[in-house]
Every structure is written in C-alpha cells, then in structure tokens.
Amino acid sequence: MNNGIPLQYFLILASIMFFVGIYGFLTRRNLIGILMSVELILNSVNINFLAFNRYLYPDRLEGLFFSLFIIAVAAAEAAVAIAIIINIYRRFSTVNVEHVNEMRF
C-alpha cells in the first residue's frame, strides 16, 4: 500500500489544506470560521509530519508523536478559543472579527 501512493501526493494534499486554511484565516470574518481554518492548517502540518516520518525514517516514531502532540494542543486551543469566542459573543453580540477591534491605536 505504501508503495501505491507517492510522497508527493501527501505533500500536495497538505499544501492544499494549508493554503485553504490560510485563505480561510484571512478571508473569513466569522471567528468560528477562522478557528476552523486554523485547525485545517494544523492538520495539514500533521499530514506532513506523518508522511515524512513514514517515507524518510520509517523505523522511528517522532513524527507520530509530534502529530499526537499537535492534536492535543489543537484540542486545548480549540477549547480556549471557543471560550474566548463565547465571551466575545457575550460582550459584542457578534463573532465578526471586524467588529472586535478594541485593541487598536
């Protein structure tokens, strides 16, 4: 099976996910949307880790562990982010980032 799919395919998929995430991050106005985009970016990185681990150092496990860490961190981050977003929603009655600009000059 591992001979069936070349490394490039993984990388291309990861890149697409990454840039979709970036695009979403920059264009979505909804905070939840931005959070989802960030998750996409993180997952694209996860894919990269796994793919490189498998292809370059199949006998070692660092890549796997790293992606596990990332998943854990992402979960924590999502929890914190959603808590923040709920607070923002309570305060501004919106989750549109353009309206959340208290921290300007």
Place this chain on the structure above:
Amino acid sequence: MTTDFGYALLIPLIPLLMFLLLGLAGNQLKARLSGLLGTIGLGVVFVLSYYTAYKYFFATEKIAGAFSKITAFDMVWLRFSDSLHINMGILLDPISVMMLVVISTVSFMVHIYSLGYMKGEVGFERFYAFLSLFSFSMLGLVLANNIFQMYIFWELVGVSSFLLIGFYYQRPTAVLASKKAFIVTRFADLGFLIGILLLSFNTGTFDFSILCDPQGAAIATGSGAAFLGLSVMTWSLIFVFMGGAGKSAMFPLHIWLPDAMEGPTPVSALIHAATMVVAGVYLVARLFPVYIISAPDALVVVAYIGAFSSIFAAVIACTQTDIKRVLAYSTMSQIGLMMVGLGVSGYGGHEGLGYMASMFHLFTHAMFKALLFLGAGAIIHAVHSNHMTEMGGLRKYLPITHITFLIACLTIAGIPPFSAFFSKDEILVAAWHHDKLIFAVEYIVAGLTAFYMFRLYFNIFWGKETHYHHTPHEAPAVMTIPLIFLAFLSVFSGFIPFSKLVTTDGIPFEGHIDWSLALPSVFIGLVGIIIAMVMYKKETSLPDKVAATFKHGYKWAFNKFYMDEVYMFVTKKIIFAYISTPVAWFDRHIVDGSMNGISRLTNAFSFRIREFQSGQLQKYGFVFISGVLLLTFLMVYLWN
C-alpha cells in the same frame, strides 16, 4: 612730623557703619535719633577730613619740593592674575585731600540742613541711611588708590544717587527720573569699563601710583597699535572719559541731570551739584598725567565736549522756569567749564594752570552751588513750589536766604572778590593761552551765567508781588546755619592759594591774576547782571518780547533742544520696538518654535504610522504571512 595716616580708613568706614546701622535697624529707631546719628557720624568725618587736610598740606614733609603721594592703607581685594589685582586702598594726594574737604563739608552741611528740611517726612531714617551710603561711596571714590577701586565706588555712588533720586518712590516722575539717571550713567560706565579694560591691559596695572607716574613704564608702553588713526591708549582714555562724562552730565549724556531734580533738594545739593557730578572731572584729573603724556588727543576731546556742554547748558538755563532745573543746567555748564580747564592744561609748573584752576573751580563751585541748592530748598520749603513764575518779592520774608542766595549769585557770576572770580578767571586764562575758540565760548558762557542766575534771583526775590496762601517764613536755624557757613566759604575760599597746594606735578607754583583777561570777564558778568535786572527786577513785558523775538531759538532752548525726545526715540522705538520685541518674538516663535516643531514633527510621524495598529486581526495575519512568504522566497531563490 608724622606720615601716619592710618586713621584715614575711618573716614569712609564711619558712614558705612552708619548706613548699616540705619539701614538694618533704622525703623526701630526714632526718626529724630537716626537723623542725629547720621549727622554726628558725618560730623566726625568732617573733623577728620579737615585734620587730614591740615596734616597733609602743612605738617607733612614734601619730597623734592612736591607733595608726596601717601598710601595710607592697601589690601588685595580680588586677584585676577599675578599682575592684575583689585586692591582696596587709600591714597592721599593733593586732589584727594581737597575732595575730602569738599565732600565732608557739603555732606555735613546737607546732613544738618536735612534735619530741618526733611522733618516729618515718611522714611526719614531711610533718607539718612542713603545719605550715609552716598557719603561712604563718594569718599571711597576719591580716596581710591587704583582705577578699579574707583570704578567700584563709582558704581556705588551711581546706585546711591538712584536711591536718593527715587526717594519719593510713590511719585511716578521720581521713579522715572531715578531709572533714567541710573541707566544713562550705567551706559557711560560701560565706556568707563571698556576704557579700564583697554588701559589695564596696555599698562598691566590698575594702580594709580604706577599708572600716573610721568616717568613710569606704564605710560611709555602706551603708544601701542593704532585703530582709526588713534592709538589704543587714546581710545582707552576716551572711553574712560565717557564714564566721566556720564557722571558729570556732559553732552550728550547729560539728560539725566535735570530730571534728577525730582529727588529731595538736599540731595540735589549734595549729589547733583557739589560732589557726585564732579566725579568725572576728578577722574580726568586723577588720570591727568596719563592723558597729557600718552594721549593728548583725548584731552582735546575733553576740552571740546566741556566747552560745548557749558554753552549748551547755559543757553537752556536761560529759558527754564523751574528753579532747580535752572540750577541743574547751571551745574552742567560749570562742570563743562571745569572740563575745559583740564582740557586746556599742560603739565608741570605754570603750564598746569588749567588743571589747577579746574580743581580750584571744582572746590569753589561745590561751595556756592551747594549754597544755591540749599537756598532753593529753603525757598521751596517756604512757598511749596518749584516754579519761579509762582514766586516774587520774597526778599521781605526770607532775609537770610535772600542774602546768602545773592552772595552765591554774585559768586557764580564771577564778581570779585567772591571765590569763583579767581577760579573762573584762571580757567579763562588757561583757555586763552591754549585755544582761542574755547576761550570765546567760555567768555560768552560767563555772560550767560550771570544773566540766568540773576534772572533767577530777581524773579524770586524781586519781581512781581505775589500773593501766597500761607505767608512764607524763614527756615529754622538748622537750615539757615549751613547756608551761612557755605556763604562764608563762597566769599572767602577764593583766597586759598590753590596754586601752592594743588598742581599737576605736586610742586607749588606762584599764581597771579591776569587783569587784562580778568577785567573783561568781570565786565561781561556785570553786563549779564544788568540785563537781568532790566528785564526782571520789576514786572515788565520785556521778557516775553525778547522771547517772541527769538521765537524758534527760544522754543528749542525751552524744550532743551529736544534731547529727551531723541533719547526717548532711541530707547522706546529702537531698543524696545525694534530690538527687544523682535528678539522676544524670535525666541518664542523661531527658536522655541523650531523646538516645538521637532516635537510636532515626531507627533505627526507617529500619527501616520499608527494606522498599522488597526486592531484588525486578519490584517496582522496578512502582513505576517506575506512576510513569511517573502522571506521564504528570498531564502530559497536569492541566497544561493
């Protein structure tokens, strides 16, 4: 026989102590007591001065036939460099001893007189404190043994004059007059200071005994580099003379003197007639050897300024109606005459006649002018007015004042045997031998002097019968005794053999009266008196007619040739409007403006770049990601 003059230190110190005592504790003392204290202090000085004069002139051995210069006291006060240091010392020589007599006499008389004149005034003790301060500074000035000490006391007399002119400090005119006096003389002192700077660096010393030694090295080094055709020495002496001209109210620095009459009359008598205003003459006399040997050109300046001032002031005096102002211009005129005396003098023996005559005239002038002012004070005290148009027929009410005033008028008119006849005549003789033009001017001045003095005299004591609100009455004894004493001196001081006492080189010579010049000057004096008598003895319309005939001339003279206006123009317009205001504006708007401008620029710059901090999360993200991409691009493609 002793040359121990150590006690002379007391002469200036006693008034200083009196000043400190009255100035610090004056308001705790009773007014009467403080006046008495001041007077007694001056009385002691008076006695000491006469004793010094006696001892110096008659009981001290002369060296090689000349009066020696005795340094009675000397100490270093401030050291600039190894060679230049300011000393405080006491120098006794013929002119300083003579000045001691003049100052102590007039000052003592004024102290006594003021006990009556200033009685009941607010600030009586302040008045006496200032008088003591003035006496201290004036005595310090004449006793100075170096030019810098002289400058120090010169400034101190200036400030005591300022304080006394402004004695009635709640009167705006008095305040203005005192300010004017101080600033004008200060300006002149600037010249004096520059003169001292040049002089001391040319000669390397402040000390009079080195500076004025005719054989000394100091004078010989004088002929240094030239500037505008005159040597540095000449320039320095001209600058020094500028200081003297300021204090002595020589044209064009005279404008403060008439206004200074705002001060109490005894002050005018003491400071602005007898003592301080002759400081300029004294200064030139003190430096006379330097003038005559290394800068005779400067003496020419002295002579011409003196001559011009004397006729200028005499003309103005003929038109004024305020009696104190007439006397003020008369003072200026007489001081001009003294300057002429110095300017036309030579050095040594009979050549130094002008110098001797000038000092002689200084002496007699001090006596009769103090007398005139004190007499004027008695008149003002009696009728409460300064203007002679409001007076007339006072001879009946003020007999003592009348007689003494008449004596003073005859003296100043140069009628023999009164004292000024001798001194003035000798100045005229010296002028005749030196410069005929100056002689002619002074000759006319002699006539004018007699005229305006008797115009004053007849207007006050004769003239129209005036009705007074209160019948004028003669002043109390404390005021008349000084008058009588000074009248006595005015009459007889002419017989003092000055040529045996005060000469250029200290060696006495035989003086005599040159009748071929004396008679014409007596004649012109008499002419002046007679004209005045015709015009003013009875109330006539003659004066108005004369004034109408010389309408323009009269108007100019009456307005003092518009000198005040010129000065007002210079100060108000040029200094205030065209220098200071622009400077202040420049400072606020250009200099400070550029500082504010820098801060505003910084502010504006920050204002522009604050847009980066927009608070838009996605903008930050965009910038961040573009930055990362850019860097990646650079690293991948350009770094290899």
Place this chain on the structure above:
Amino acid sequence: MNILSLLVLIPLLTIAGILFLKDTQKTRLVSAIGMGIQLIVAAVLVFMYLSERKAGNTDEMLFVRSYEWFKSLNIYYTVGVDGISVAMIALTSIVVIAGIFASWQVENLTREFFISLILLSSGVFGFFISLDLFTMFLFYEVAVIPMYLLIGIWGSGPKEYSAMKLTLMLMGGSALLLVGILGIYFNSAPGGGELSFNILEISKIQIPIEAQRFFFPLTFVGFGVLGALFPFHTWSPDGHASAPTAVSMLHAGVLMKLGGYGAFRVAMFLMPEAADEMAWIFIILTSVSVVYGAFGAIVQKDLKYINAYSSVSHCGLVLFAILMMNKTAMTGAILQMISHGLMTALFFALIGMIYGRTHTRLIHEMGGLMKVIPFLGVVYVIAGLASLGLPGLSGFVAEMTIFFGAFEHTDPFHRIATLVAVSSIVITAVYILRVVGTLLLGPIKNDHFNHLEDATWFERISTITLVVAVAAIGVAPYWLSTMIGDSMLPIVNKLLTANPF
C-alpha cells in the same frame, strides 16, 4: 565613612525618614533638619578642605575614595573634590535649605513634594562629588527626572506642557551626553590597555584628536542644553514659569550649573584640543546669547519669564567664560555660577512669595508694592542690584573676573566677543530697573494690595540666607576666588598644552 558620601547619604536618609511620617508639619521639619545637617556638613567640608590645603596638600582632588561597582566595565563609584566642587557644594546646600523654607506652604501632597525635592538635591550633590563619568551621568539623571514630577504635579499654568518640554529637551541633551561619555570611555586607552571612566585617569592621557572632534561637540552641547546654551535654552522660560517656587530656585540656582560645571570638567578638561579648535563656534553662540537673553528680558511681562531670560543671559556668560580657556576667565565662570545660583534662587523665591500674595505675576498689574511689603521689596531690589552687577554684591565680582579674563586674549575676535558680552551690563540694568520701577515703586495700582502682609518667618529665613551669601561673596571675594583659582590650575595647565597662546 567618607564625608563626601555623607553628602549623598544624608538626603537619602532624610527621604527614608519622611517616608515614615504622615504629618505634614513633621515632614517639613524633618526636611529642614535634614537639609540643615547637609548645610553643616557642607560647611565642615569647606573647612576641612581649606585646612587640608593649608597643611600643604597639593593633590588635585582631595578626600578621594573609590569603590568598585561593575568590574567588567571598569565602573567605579569614585568621589573626590577640589576647590571648585567644594564651592559648588556650598552653593547647593545654601540654595536647597532656602528652597525648603520657601516651600513651607506647599499643601498638596507635601510628603511627595519634599521627597522629590530632596531626591533631586541628592542627585546634584552626587554629581558634584563624582569623579567617575558613569556615576556622574547617573547622578545627573537622578537630578533631572524628579524635575518632571515636581513641575508636572505641583506646577502652575500649562504645567504638563512645560514639564514635558523641559524633560524632553534635557533628555535630548542627556542622549548626546551619553554618546559623548561613551565616546570618551572607548577612547580612554588609545595605546591599548584598560578603558576607564575615571576623569583623573583620562585627563592624564590624550584622547585621539579625531575622536575629540566628534565627541567634544556632543558632550559640550549635551551639557550646554542644561546650561541654557543658545539655541537650546527654550525649555527654561516655560519650565520656570510653570515650576513651583522651590523648584525654580533649585533649577535655576543649582541644576543649570550642572551644565556649566560638566561642560568644563568633562568636555573641556578631557578634550582640550578639540575644545580649542571649536571654541570659536560656541563663543559666538554664547556671546550672542548673553546679549540676546538680556534683550529678550526687556519686553517680557511675566516676572518669571524676565528671570528666565535673565538666566539665559547670565548662564551664557558662564559658558562664554569657560570657552575663554584661561585661569581668570574660568575662575570667573565658577564665580558667576555661584553668584547667579544664589541671586536667581533669591529672585525666584521672591517671585513665588509675591505671587502667593498678589496672585499675579504680570508686572503691569502690580505697582507700589514697596509700600505694603517693604521687606520683600527691599530684598527684591537687592537681588536686582546683584543681578545688574553692583559692586559689593556677588554679581559684580563674577562679571568683572570674566571680563578681565576674556580680555586677556589679545586677538580681535576674542576682544570683540568680550565687548559684546560686556555691553550686556547696560541692558541688564534696563530690564532690572524696569521691573523694580513697575513692580515695587510708584503708586499702588490695586486696592487689594493694601492689605498684603509682609514676609513670614520662614520666608525671611529663606531670603536672608541667600542675601547674606550674595553680600558675603560681593564684599569679600578674595578667599573664594583664590580657592577656585588654585583648583583651576591643573585644568588650565592641561588646556595650555593644547593651546599655548
């Protein structure tokens, strides 16, 4: 314990004492006592210094102590004094005690006010005793920073603006200064070896001329900003106008002297060659500022502005004299610093007292005050006379020494510059008499002024202290002038190696 370190320690202990107090009355007392002790210590120092010199000690600096601080950068806490710093310390302690008494009536945040004031003075004392450039700079900043709070909190008028302006301009000066000091530091061992901040050690070597050319103007201007060098003087009118009385006194009286003192002790002394080359630029600037300040003062309407411009003129004279680089003129510069320090402190004290009574500082709104407040009036006249250089008061001694020193140069440039500076004495007379005439003399303009009360006891202490000092220097300048002049010798000798004119 070194007596010099006491000078820094006593103010700090006083501050510590104040921190434990709640009561305003006690705060004042503790401050007065602390600064009184400081005055006594300063007097003892003067005495010790003179007796040491009398005993024949010819060291350049006396009572030198050195404590290691940062070994790696060779920063030491080094103290020592010569006649000049002793004189400046005496001046400072007099002005500080007068300032304490002049601010007796500060009601708002009294504790904090006195703490800042005393902190400032400890910085000044530290500056004058330091021999190490780094500690010197440190104390300089300690002296400058409290000024911001003092003006910003207890000031009047547009105080925030003035405080900001003053602090920013002085900070700008410090920035230049820091560059200059580091420049000196890194060039202090041209032949290799250890770099040093110690003034005495640096003075023994010659800093390379290229480095001097670059760092001399930075250092000189850096100090010059504080010394009111034209055109960096404009913080002074605004700052003084807004500052509370005691702060004006300390600032004009003492703090501005830091500039002059530093300019010659650091800039001139350590970099004589560049100083000699560039003196002409600054001589032009300063002789202009002497006259310029005086003219500027003539038309001002606010008493404090008049004094601020007068300070520009007088401090210009200080820098002018320093640049003349000979013993007489530089002695005159120090005398002028002391004299100006005393009389300008006196002026500001009086202005504060008059303002406290009339609630205006505009001269044309006042008049005839001599009649109602004779004590303050007389003292004001004395201060004015000192300022216009009347013999018998300190200003005369200082100015004459400067003029004679400056005139020792025989070339036309120096002489003309001197004459320009000399002419300021007339202009000074004009503005002083204008103020005295309008403010004190004449009829009373406003009926309210008839009920003013004359000076209280603490105001009398404050002013009399200063008047006595001004008169003492004016009457008997000999010892002071000699003390300063003798200490000037090593400095002048160093300058002469650069310019044997």
